[in-house]
Amino acid sequence: MDINTKKLKKNAFRVTKVRGYTASRIRVPGGHLDVKFLPKIQEIADKFGNGTIHITSRQGFEIPGIPFEKMPEVNLALQSLIEGLEINQDAMNEGYPAAGTRNITACIGNKVCPFACYQTTAFAKRIEKAVFPHDLHFKVALTGCPNDCAKVRMHDFGIMGMTLPQLDPSRCIDCKACVNACKKKSVGALKTENYRPVRNEEKCIGCGECVLNCPNMAWTRSEEKYYRLTLLGRTGKKNPRLGEDFIKWVDEDSIIKIILNTYKYVTAYIDPRAPGGKEHIGYIVDRTGFDEFKKWAMEGVNLPKAAEVTDRIYWSGIKY
Template identity: 40%
Template sequence: MNHDIDITKLKLNCFRQSKIPGEFMLQMRVPGGLIDAKYLSSVQHIALTWGNGSFHPGMRQTLNIPGIKYKDIENVNEYLDEYIKAVEVDACNIDMEVNSAGYPTIGARNIMACIGGAHCIKANYNTQNLSKKLEKEIFPSHYHIKMALSGCPNDCAKGHFNDFGIIGVTKPIFNKERCIGCGRCVKVCKSHATRVLSGENHKAVKDNCCCVGCGECVEACPTSAWVRPEEKLFRVTIGGRTGKQYPRMGKIFLNWVTEEVVIGVIKNWQKFSANILENKPQYLHGGHLIDRAGYDKFKDLILKDIKLNPEAEVAQRIMWAETEYRANINVKPLSSHPSRGLSY
């Protein structure tokens, strides 16, 4: 390896080091995981012209092209300017200069999203539209954040294992006069959701205690007795992560909030990060940053100047459940964080 190569700088430029000295893999951002198919020709051109001819669909829905030699990176960046302008500036309305230098940072990772309302019948909102709005709030920035958007509580985008998971939920409206007592909604809620529906006097009855807002009842009902309201609502999970040391599933931070609240929270992330890191960005999982700040301070800063909608619920405390590794039964786990409960 040429020791004059600045690996850290290239990483910020969205090039990842290969195990082969002098070779790198380009990660092309795809906010929300959906773009015009015409851009696949750009991937093909880069892979065949400067790469090794192969292509890898990135684990965060990036378009990854391995085998790029260090000497060719300037040419690749110059070729990328049109793609970056179209996908980032034009599609996401981002105010950033696009030039032959390629991507300005990798701090905020590619926003992941399921296909959502663009296709899926179970989706409660259009994940791609929201992805574009959120991309504008986090990119470009050196402050680290990983985010995934799921159209419904199935959470196909694995938001629970990201710094922020944005999950579409709904509060179905029940038109009792349309209900014929067929029991289909009761069956799907029992098999796919939280069993809050039952039948009584040939009509569906709902216990509102534990509804997760999936909308399965809406899809199952043959008479439209259950319908989705026009208002889009969301559940926000925080602190999830993979990794070798302390992997953990995220926990619910907000429930039944509007899109305006979601955008406001993500807009405050950079301010929160700058406050905790003293304006010195570093690679740090959002969950670790929240741990460093403490949940109460995180909650105060991330909800600053945000007006919550009437239905909104905010977790007053959170109990993390980290994976504990033990060499044997007598060795203390690596994680020494005290448990903290979650309640609304």
């Protein structure tokens, strides 16, 4: 048996512990899909795999138990999924063109969740369109609000939805629902002064609890959608750590630009001898220094007025 493992990994298959057998990974950007795609996944698992699927930790499907020789047929079968889920592709019927940049994950967002500040899947798909296919090992995750159910701080780029609350004082009846909710469920950025809530702008994390809890619509959401962008969290053996805040009150366009800029930065600075060509971005930044990264990342980025950028980030995390 002669198999080019480098090629198959790039093709979103993997080398498994069972010799001669692989598994196929189906990416689902934003973690939401029409059920019409499920029969095809079932068919591939039944026909080429062992009749099971694994729901991956990155919100895709992994079909195990596929003999290596079936890969071309699996790729043919995957075509309708790749097209249906609008995955960028270089050549038809050859499966996924890359696997380095991982599936963009998202919590359910404001399709369903009352807390979410935006359509997480839609933004995830927008990022997927902008960055995929790419061989570099990038992990991007989106979450609707600072509850961070999607655990975005464990990713290279973590995107948290925010809203800039707007107060109409003429509708406020001083019931203190916002002040209490902010104190008990969030960061305590509100206090009452002269029968009205006053927002500590520095403290406010834009979670929208004030809006959700206001019984009289005195608080409403900003027309503009804002995000918190966290940087370079990671899991792994060496030094797992949580992503730190990079920009508060950032917009979608700037986030996409920063991610694309980071691809250029990593291409320039990645360890040429990194095993499998794979090195977490954070280790590269540890090497070049944050300032060099920031210089590359912010190239041509036009931030919204409200944006607050961290000067220099220091990460903590677990060291052995």
